[in-house]
Amino acid sequence: MRNVPQQEKRALTESIPIGVLGCGKIAEEVHIPNLFNIAEFSLRSLCDVSPERLSTVGEKFGIPGERRFSSQEEFFKSGIQAVLVLSPTPYHFQNVKAALEAGLHVFVEKPMCEKMEEGKALVEEASSRNLVLAVGHFYGFFPQHILAKKKMAKVGRIKSVRLVGESLIIKKEDGALLDYASHFIHLLLWYFDYPAVRWVFADMAPEKEGEKEMDVRILAEMEGGARAEFSILWLPGLKNWDVLQRHVEIIGEKGRIRAAFTAPEVSLYHAGNLISRAVGMHSITPAFAMHPSVPVSQTSYRKELEDFRDAMTEKRPPAVDGRKALEVLAFLEAAFLSAREGRKVSPAEVNP
Template identity: 30%
Template sequence: MNDIASRPLNIAMVGCGRISLSHLDAIAARPQDARLVAVADRDLELARQVGERFGAPAYATLEDMLDLAEVDAVLLATPNHLHAVQAMAALKAGKHVLVEKPAAETGEDALALAREAEARGLVLAVGHTFRHNEAVRQVEARMPSLGRLLSLEVSMCVRWDGPQAPWWAERKAQDGLILSLFAPHALDFVQLVMGADDPVRVYAEAARLQSGWQGEDEAMIVMAYPGRRMASVHISYNQPTVQDRKTLYFETGILEIEHGEILRWNDEVIVMPPTGVLGDPRKLGGRSLTHYFEGQIEEFAKAVRGRPHRMPTGYDAARLIALIDRVRASARANSAADSIDPPL
């Protein structure tokens, strides 16, 4: 694997469920960066179907693939509760890791992964796909010239009418639902904007409005940062129209991302997505996410090759899970002791 700088990464993917095709299509679209060499799923027949489609052998478990010498990196697209143990196994086998968000269920587990990766000289990266478009890149590039940041608002809402994977319904209220599955996207953007600072105070309210799962499906989060900066986050699985809006308030004006793609400075459009990305962005499926996943594979390859990249890795990834721990603890403290809400 010592020639990794001059060839595509050999990636083995674990988990052939709902999100896997986005990753697999991205790998296929970036042959200069990555090549699929194996897939695994506990449903071996599903793994075989996916492997046949993408030209890779199929296995039943991660462990079956870790002895393959040609594997440089493992991509984990499995249920949340498996992330930490599978990522640790891959790291101990000497493989780089790209894991679907969140990296782990607890900050303690995420920190252990970061330490293991550091000790072995490996990359532990987390799939916060929504970092990888031009609007977010331009936010990062322009912020230093816009003066003092006062506050930040993030609103990310969608309508999921019941579990999108069977394991969603199995998560207990104390495990978190939207705070574990959707909040990482919003909080990753907050962390990206706030840089190395962690919030000095965190307050969260959460509620369950649907009966198809046990955890919360609506949440509001308010955070106070050093320098008297503030951030608020609203996430929902209950909105009939998709919302993805991020607004940064500076002393000199307002920087806003609309529909996750259109960047405006004081109402002047400065970034528009390529043709075909936005159809009807307020409807499910009305916005193409292909470029996010392709950009993520490109950035992961850069990280593994030791080049400048935009992937959240190692200790930065662990900081985010520690923040989610704080958010969930606040939400639990502000809700009923035995559940987010009484049964509907």
């Protein structure tokens, strides 16, 4: 990608007319408020199949009735240059494909789609049209993970990674692997700069027979020999997020790092450090700028949209483009196949 002169960049970013396809809670509570906090975006129009959601979100954010659409075709012709696809996961593929075919840059919430073949088609479509395809795996924007990744070299050769994800909320229609474990899978790949994964072994259980999985356990081995262990569990009966375990722990030959999943908390021990030897695991605070009343998750959601903006204006790939999202899908499909057949599966088997 070429470097864009500042003068040209300013012209490109004066106003990017953008639309939102899918007006559910994540649109209303997260992405639309963040659009209004990014000066270069101008929210032009909304699209949803539900008249009630269109009305509720449109009224809340001052989008006039003539710019609220139930028809995708009319929505795509409403003068927008980019779209946030925030519809339910089963509709990601068809909605992203339609948006790309309409010549629009696309940000889609994770996962990019449900199947590898769908993902490959979307990546090819975006590439052939020179359009940005960004995917909302946003935990790499959290300050604690950025700091923990910088500190990995201090703990020596990595031997093991433990990823624990307990949640009060998981979309039962998607299941825990697709809806929630996908966050942790991407985070593992991000920490290790998207390594080759040798094999995945998964075991899953539904809450009730006939439903999708809500308890997921995965073992995986990466190139270089480091192994990862995932424990993903739906615990709605606990009622309180504060009592849940949600973290990433990286264990090396000379130390260990633990980062909270969403809170700005990092703990570190490495044998070559005097503080570590004196007190053991100790907290280190990530430096980041945020308003004290704004949750770090909201700040990180905004950063991924700022990255989407910059990818368009600087004509570069976004932090998580379609190709990186394909690696997540390959891991997910390997896990599904492993759970069905009770064996180790290489992601290369499902993504030759």
